[in-house]
Amino acid sequence: MRIHMIQIDGALQRGLSLLTAVCAAKTGISPSELASRTGLPTSSVYRLxxxxxxxxxxxxxxPGCYVPVPGFLSLTQDIDRNAILRDLARPAIFRLARKTGLTAHLGILENGMVTYVIRVAARANDSASFTREGGQLEAYCSAVGKVLLSNLPEDDLNEYLSDGEFVPLTDNTITNAGQLQQEIATARTQGFALDNFEVSEDLFCVSVPVGPQPADQNCAISVSSSRSARIYEAPESVLDDLRATAAEIASRIAGPVEVQTGNL
Known part of the structure; x- marks a missing residue:
């Protein structure tokens, strides 16, 4: 997760900064380490x-270490993260669909499948009518899926590639694990992925990652169209709009800031 550096004064923000650092530690953390991570004076750390x-x-x-109370951590366990993500990102996805005239999606990776958290159609009769919010598609043959797979740790990606058979949905579907690995590596390098009529004979899609983002919230956005829209001839024409939208969403879902303290 990227940390945004800002200048904030006030006991509340110092306390939140310290609490965030305690929660981020994998095990108990000492006051001296907390002082180092937050920039707070050690005396302030002990008091807070x-x-x-x-x-x-x-x-x-x-001895000398602190941990978050399990009861406090449990407060977040019942939060519907997808619902929050949907609420925060929908306005940007709506504007993307209207500006490009294409169907726009935001998807996440769940159990090797793409779950579409948001779907906004620019027109009533769009070629991605088989997608719906809350619905799923295979990751290996979708642009969103390739981007999400490219964000996985190497061990998790290798496990996915060796886990099962990749069924062809069209003549363009990549079903060879080695070729799919190359496609995913290309997506990671160039920062976007394509669905080149791999899910449907009449669907082309361009996707980019949403980042930086929380480590447990791997998501990507896309625009899609039928052959008649002809974006397959110049997919780079929508990249600027996609990347601007991804950056806007990333700023909305970013985690806690790191506080730059003044005189305390």
């Missing part, structure tokens, strides 16, 4: 930790 302990957000674990 005592207040957070009293409020029930953190507890001392091993």
């Amino acid at each position: 930790l005592k207040q957070l302990d009293t409020a029930g957000f953190v507890r001392k674990s091993a």
